[in-house]
Amino acid sequence: MPEFFKTSYILGTAFIGLGIYPFIRRAPLPIIGQPLPLFSTDEAAIKKSSTALAATEDHAASDLDSLINLLLRQKGSRDIALGFLFLSHEGHGDDMAVGVLMSMVGAVDLVDAVEMWRRGGEEGQRKALGYLASGAVMIVLAWKKLGLTEVIKSRWF
Numbered sequence: 001m002p003e004f005f006k007t008s009y010i011l012g013t014a015f016i017g018l019g020i021y022p023f024i025r026r027a028p029l030p031i032i033g034q035p036l037p038l039f040s041t042d043e044a045a046i047k048k049s050s051t052a053l054a055a056t057e058d059h060a061a062s063d064l065d066s067l068i069n070l071l072l073r074q075k076g077s078r079d080i081a082l083g084f085l086f087l088s089h090e091g092h093g094d095d096m097a098v099g100v101l102m103s104m105v106g107a108v109d110l111v112d113a114v115e116m117w118r119r120g121g122e123e124g125q126r127k128a129l130g131y132l133a134s135g136a137v138m139i140v141l142a143w144k145k146l147g148l149t150e151v152i153k154s155r156w157f
Contacts, residue, residue: 007141008098012086019079022072099146106138 082105089097113131116124143149 006090007145008086008090011102012083012090015079015083015086017083019076019081019083022076095145099142102138102142102145106135106142109135109138 082101085101086098089101109131113128113135116128116131120127
């Protein structure tokens with residue numbers, strides 16, 4: 001199998017792509033994120049609410065909107081950093097670092113799944129299942145990358 005088909009390279013590229021998205025569009029990815037204020041992912045509604053905010057001088061709503069945009073970009077920056085971490089650690093052949101990074105991303109996905117299930121309503125519960133699947137896959141990939149089955153066999157069996 002060619003070197004560039006390694007899971008870490010695919011994950012790194014995917015994380016960088018997901019991280020760039022909030023810098024290009026104002027709305028989060030509809031399949032993975034909570035909707036933006038004013039609770040709409042519809043571009044027309046977002047533009048309308050932005051225009052209404054500018055006209056009413058409602059500073060609290062405007063500040064909230066700015067904060068949400070900042071948090072989306074912060075999450076995008078985090079995803080870009082994770083992507084580069086996957087690429088750099090795999091490029092240097094550091095399987096241990098890649099495995100630990102995969103396990104941490106899997107743990108964050110599992111926590112996100114719980115929060116989406118608790119707070120997201122019916123649509124959030126569907127998204128939570130996606131986070132749960134993603135977290136489980138990352139944990140399994142980390143387990144394999146770290147060779148934990150062989151470690152357990154060698155120590156206890």
